[in-house]
Amino acid sequence: MWRNGRNAGEYRECIIERAPENRWLDEAEEVRRLHDPAVQEQISPPLSEKEQKKDSRRYRQLVSASHRKRRVEKIQIGIGTVVCAFFAILFLMPIILTITNSFMSSSEISADYGAVFQTTSTGGKVYIAKTVTLKFIPDIVSFSQYFTVLLKSPQYLLKFWNSVIYVVPIVGFQLFVAALASYGFARYRGKVKDIIFFIYVIVMLMPYQVTLVPNFLVSSWLGILNTRWAIWLPGIFSPFAVFLLTKFIRRIPASVIEASEIDGAGEWQIFSQICMPLCKGGIISIAILIFIDYWNMVEQPLILLTDDQLHPLSVFLSKINAGEISLAFAVAVIYMVPPLLVFLYGEEYLVEGITYQGGIKG
Amino acid sequence: MESKGKQSLLQAGNKLNRFLRKNASGQKMTRSQRGRAKSWMFLTPSIAGVLLFFGLPFCVVIYYSLVNNPVQHIFVGFHNFIRVWNNGAFQLAAGNTLKFSFVAVPLAVILSLFLAVVMESRIPFKSQFRTFFLSPMMVPIASVVLIWQVLFHYNGLVNEVLMAFGHDKIDWLKSNQAQVVIVILFLWKNLGYNMILFMAALSSVPKDILEVARLESASESQIFWKIKLRYLSSTILFVTIMSLINSFKVFREVYLLTGDYPYDSLYMLQHFMNNTFQSLDYQKLSAAAIIMSLVIIVLVGIMFLAEDRFGRDVEE
Numbered sequence: 001m002w003r004n005g006r007n008a009g010e011y012r013e014c015i016i017e018r019a020p021e022n023r024w025l026d027e028a029e030e031v032r033r034l035h036d037p038a039v040q041e042q043i044s045p046p047l048s049e050k051e052q053k054k055d056s057r058r059y060r061q062l063v064s065a066s067h068r069k070r071r072v073e074k075i076q077i078g079i080g081t082v083v084c085a086f087f088a089i090l091f092l093m094p095i096i097l098t099i100t101n102s103f104m105s106s107s108e109i110s111a112d113y114g115a116v117f118q119t120t121s122t123g124g125k126v127y128i129a130k131t132v133t134l135k136f137i138p139d140i141v142s143f144s145q146y147f148t149v150l151l152k153s154p155q156y157l158l159k160f161w162n163s164v165i166y167v168v169p170i171v172g173f174q175l176f177v178a179a180l181a182s183y184g185f186a187r188y189r190g191k192v193k194d195i196i197f198f199i200y201v202i203v204m205l206m207p208y209q210v211t212l213v214p215n216f217l218v219s220s221w222l223g224i225l226n227t228r229w230a231i232w233l234p235g236i237f238s239p240f241a242v243f244l245l246t247k248f249i250r251r252i253p254a255s256v257i258e259a260s261e262i263d264g265a266g267e268w269q270i271f272s273q274i275c276m277p278l279c280k281g282g283i284i285s286i287a288i289l290i291f292i293d294y295w296n297m298v299e300q301p302l303i304l305l306t307d308d309q310l311h312p313l314s315v316f317l318s319k320i321n322a323g324e325i326s327l328a329f330a331v332a333v334i335y336m337v338p339p340l341l342v343f344l345y346g347e348e349y350l351v352e353g354i355t356y357q358g359g360i361k362g
Numbered sequence: 363m364e365s366k367g368k369q370s371l372l373q374a375g376n377k378l379n380r381f382l383r384k385n386a387s388g389q390k391m392t393r394s395q396r397g398r399a400k401s402w403m404f405l406t407p408s409i410a411g412v413l414l415f416f417g418l419p420f421c422v423v424i425y426y427s428l429v430n431n432p433v434q435h436i437f438v439g440f441h442n443f444i445r446v447w448n449n450g451a452f453q454l455a456a457g458n459t460l461k462f463s464f465v466a467v468p469l470a471v472i473l474s475l476f477l478a479v480v481m482e483s484r485i486p487f488k489s490q491f492r493t494f495f496l497s498p499m500m501v502p503i504a505s506v507v508l509i510w511q512v513l514f515h516y517n518g519l520v521n522e523v524l525m526a527f528g529h530d531k532i533d534w535l536k537s538n539q540a541q542v543v544i545v546i547l548f549l550w551k552n553l554g555y556n557m558i559l560f561m562a563a564l565s566s567v568p569k570d571i572l573e574v575a576r577l578e579s580a581s582e583s584q585i586f587w588k589i590k591l592r593y594l595s596s597t598i599l600f601v602t603i604m605s606l607i608n609s610f611k612v613f614r615e616v617y618l619l620t621g622d623y624p625y626d627s628l629y630m631l632q633h634f635m636n637n638t639f640q641s642l643d644y645q646k647l648s649a650a651a652i653i654m655s656l657v658i659i660v661l662v663g664i665m666f667l668a669e670d671r672f673g674r675d676v677e678e
Contacts, residue, residue: 181408237411
């Protein structure tokens with residue numbers, strides 16, 4: 001049998017010891033005897049014709065039922081896939097269109113979309129179509145937009161740089177402040193702390209209409225209105241990261257922290273060498289969420305910064321005027337590249353971060 | 363001068379240290395007491411910042427809302443609130459925002475739940491679909507607004523599709539249909555986020571209960587309505603309230619699409635605030651901010667209470 005055959009090596013996983021009461025089956029003789037039709041007839045006598053028909057009908061019914069079930073399941077999966085694909089196309093279309101359109105030459109754009117943006121500085125030479133023709137693929141692929149944006153008109157890069165300059169310190173320092181605070185919230189919980197935490201949650205959930213008024217008052221009082229600090233400081237102390245990171249730290253098993261306490265670690269050591277490394281994933285996901293939030297910001301600069309030079313690219317893009325409309329798509333693409341890169345790098349972290357947001361309580 | 367300041371700072375630091383080591387009676391603190399005190403030190407930077415930028419100024423806002431102007435400080439009671447409440451622009455903005463929320467939030471919840479359920483079934487390319495659905499969340503609104511303008515232009519693609527179905531053209535951004543555009547943009551941006559929340563909740567429905575239901579030959583729709591929805595209830599509430607709060611933030615999309623002065627049906631609360639900021643009418647601003655924060659506090663309160671109730675119900 002297999003056990004002693006030359007294929008024994010390949011089929012090693014299949015070798016199972018017989019239970020002692022079934023050992024007799026290993027005897028080849030016995031097996032051959034059992035397969036003998038005469039013996040089989042003895043074990044299970046042949047069915048009558050009626051019984052056979054009944055049996056086979058039942059068998060067919062079972063088979064067709066299971067086929068039907070499988071077919072229904074297949075159709076369901078098919079419908080699900082189609083629905084998902086439909087939504088996926090809807091969701092992706094604006095992004096893809098923006099990207100493909102950024103490869104159009106400027107004359108093509110003003111011919112296609114001129115009507116949308118009501119060009120005023122036409123000078124009579126540019127042909128403006130009355131209709132808007134949306135094109136998925138440009139007639140001629142050209143990099144002229146990118147060329148102009150990156151090399152010829154520095155104001156876009158300046159605004160891009162503005163965006164970077166706002167976002168990077170906010171992400172870094174908000175995480176730092178929040179890491180300390182969330183450790184404080186998660187350790188030694190008490191009534192006072194829970195109340196403060198609740199206040200944090202409320203502040204976090206307030207829309208900009210509400211939070212910008214206090215921010216504006218403080219900024220004008222500190223004299224930092226219309227400077228970068230007016231964006232940086234409220235951003236750094238925003239309670240969002242505190243809230244989320246506290247939830248992450250509270251998930252660390254108490255026994256881990258107790259063990260390190262017994263080993264003589266001080267509070268700072270527990271914080272920096274136990275909690276933070278354990279929350280690495282959480283920190284990355286929070287960093288991503290903060291990054292998107294502030295990369296996207298529009299309300300704060302509109303109110304806190306009156307100087308256009310300080311505005312980030314998001315605000316500037318909306319003020320792009322008709323003469324430069326041909327560049328807008330390229331700028332838009334450049335603007336969405338960093339968050340998309342972050343997304344590709346950290347999709348799992350992002351999903352984890354969102355999941356942790358579910359449920360407001362810690 | 364400077365060294366003196368430094369010295370006093372050092373002294374204060376020493377005092378604090380001594381305080382942390384010993385309690386009032388001069389005895390050594392226990393380890394946990396010391397830890398407790400230290401945990402407050404971890405909290406200080408953040409609390410100071412939140413107090414400075416959100417807490418204290420909010421008290422000032424409350425104060426401003428109750429006086430006639432920041433110079434005279436004459437207490438006028440609820441006069442400012444009444445003034446804001448009766449203000450035509452505020453009513454328009456609040457009405458539009460409410461109307462928008464009323465349509466957008468249920469759609470956002472139902473559609474994302476639907477997507478999550480579909481994604482739960484055994485469809486191929488799951489992770490790719492998830493990436494696709496999440497990507498709008500990452501893309502800055504400012505980047506796609508251009509395409510949105512092209513799509514919804516009077517001679518744009520959407521109107522051409524409508525024409526093909528024998529419908530009249532609609533001037534999307536300059537008519538009462540403008541809100542439809544914003545609702546679509548809002549859904550586009552938020553569905554992925556909600557879907558992730560629902561997917562997480564769906565996957566946390568206990569497997570053994572589902573198995574038992576299948577053994578008892580419950581149909582899939584019964585399983586969904588009777589079991590899964592029960593376990594999803596707290597998430598549904600959370601998603602609803604988060605969507606509601608997000609729908610207050612929809613100004614960003616409107617502003618980027620239509621600028622400072624949109625069509626009447628798109629005039630949102632933030633437009634009202636922006637215009638009030640420009641006129642520096644602190645009383646009106648403060649009163650409006652307080653009205654809105656009250657709305658949010660009520661919403662959050664509902665969420666807390668409900669989470670307590672539903673949460674307890676589902677746990678064993």
